[in-house]
Amino acid sequence: MTPRPNPYVEELVPYEPGRPITDVAREYGLDPSQIAKLASNENPLGPSSTALQAIRDGLPHTHLYPDGGGLALREAIAKLHGLTRDHVVLGCGSNEIIEFCYHAFTRPGEGKVLASAYAFAVYGLMARLFGIPFEEVPDREFHHDLAGFVARLSPETRLVFLASPNNPTGTRIPNAELAAFVEKFPAGPLLVLDEAYHEFIPEPPPSVRWVREGRPVVVLRTFSKVQGLAGLRIGYGLARPDIAAVLQKSRQPFNTSAPAQAAALAALADTEHVRKTVALTNTGRERLQAFLNKHGLRFVPGTANFVMVEVGDGDTVFRELQKRGLIVRPLRSYQLPSWVRISIGTPEQMARLEEALPRALAAGK
Numbered sequence: 534m535t536p537r538p539n540p541y542v543e544e545l546v547p548y549e550p551g552r553p554i555t556d557v558a559r560e561y562g563l564d565p566s567q568i569a570k571l572a573s574n575e576n577p578l579g580p581s582s583t584a585l586q587a588i589r590d591g592l593p594h595t596h597l598y599p600d601g602g603g604l605a606l607r608e609a610i611a612k613l614h615g616l617t618r619d620h621v622v623l624g625c626g627s628n629e630i631i632e633f634c635y636h637a638f639t640r641p642g643e644g645k646v647l648a649s650a651y652a653f654a655v656y657g658l659m660a661r662l663f664g665i666p667f668e669e670v671p672d673r674e675f676h677h678d679l680a681g682f683v684a685r686l687s688p689e690t691r692l693v694f695l696a697s698p699n700n701p702t703g704t705r706i707p708n709a710e711l712a713a714f715v716e717k718f719p720a721g722p723l724l725v726l727d728e729a730y731h732e733f734i735p736e737p738p739p740s741v742r743w744v745r746e747g748r749p750v751v752v753l754r755t756f757s758k759v760q761g762l763a764g765l766r767i768g769y770g771l772a773r774p775d776i777a778a779v780l781q782k783s784r785q786p787f788n789t790s791a792p793a794q795a796a797a798l799a800a801l802a803d804t805e806h807v808r809k810t811v812a813l814t815n816t817g818r819e820r821l822q823a824f825l826n827k828h829g830l831r832f833v834p835g836t837a838n839f840v841m842v843e844v845g846d847g848d849t850v851f852r853e854l855q856k857r858g859l860i861v862r863p864l865r866s867y868q869l870p871s872w873v874r875i876s877i878g879t880p881e882q883m884a885r886l887e888e889a890l891p892r893a894l895a896a897g898k
Contacts (some may be wrong), residue, residue, distance in 0.1 A: 541664045549866045557855050569882040572862040574839050576761030577878045581806040587799035588792045599791035606794045614741045619774040623789045627753040627768030635663045636783035638723050644691035649677045656694045675702040675833050679714045696727035701874045703835030708738045724750045730837035732759040747773045759810050760800040767793035814838045817877035839876045847873045853893035
């Protein structure tokens with residue numbers, strides 16, 4: 534007899550990532566080097582040269598286990614934010630910190646988790662995986678409705694997820710609104726502030742200060758986006774020491790690799806690479822939005838390294854662009870079948886998109 538799986542897992546619809554370049558090349562007979570991936574909000578400049586060198590320097594030692602506590606990296610992150618090492622938890626991407634929050638602060642079938650509609654799919658996926666009731670708070674024109682969150686907070690609430698900028702919409706929560714929400718947040722639930730795209734926004738919120746003040750928050754950051762280390766899977770969470778200590782107990786030993794820790798440590802110090810990435814992103818986003826306006830396409834003005842665009846039949850446009858060597862992200866899995874998400878690429882990649890998109894749109898009508 535086949536072992537009976539956990540029903541929470543058996544009924545789960547897995548997360549759908551952006552298509553790999555190799556798969557698209559194989560399906561359409563394309564040269565992989567000529568495919569532009571504008572689907573997963575990756576850094577088109579790649580990683581910092583100092584991060585790459587740190588990986589190379591560590592390769593002779595790959596027979597050794599990594600530092601299980603990530604002490605050097607946690608120390609550097611703490612110093613950057615004016616915190617202590619005890620405030621910092623490392624994860625296999627910031628996604629893993631989300632999982633730690635579920636392990637540490639929820640029980641199957643009890644309480645509930647809140648997140649915004651059209652928020653990062655992993656919040657709800659984890660709730661279903663852990664058997665926790667999950668409630669979506671309706672958006673206000675693709676923006677978080679913080680008043681809606683307040684209305685749904687109750688003694689049963691265990692976790693609340695806010696992402697700013699939000700994926701896939703690209704919208705941010707104004708600082709004054711977010712501060713008012715955080716400062717009145719009730720005792721009991723844990724507030725998770727997902728700031729994967731933090732570096733791209735001007736005048737970011739004082740989220741680290743809220744950690745320093747001892748509020749019940751976990752701030753998520755990642756090295757996957759602006760630092761260009763998505764393939765190494767490395768991120769971190771910031772929380773007051775008692776919360777961080779519980780999250781530490783939830784992780785597997787050696788959950789972040791030695792190359793990832795070394796690259797992240799080097800990337801933290803390369804502020805020039807971050808500056809170049811943000812400048813390229815801002816220019817590319819403005820260019821894309823001007824192009825979309827010119828062609829009368831509805832889009833959500835973005836604040837991160839991507840733009841969400843209404844294209845009619847998102848799946849068809851997605852396929853048509855793939856034929857032309859461009860990968861974007863269809864949003865049917867987010868209940869937005871007429872939309873796609875386009876990551877900001879190099880000027881050359883964005884020029885190719887401008888040439889190909891009108892043809893793809895014509896095919897999608």
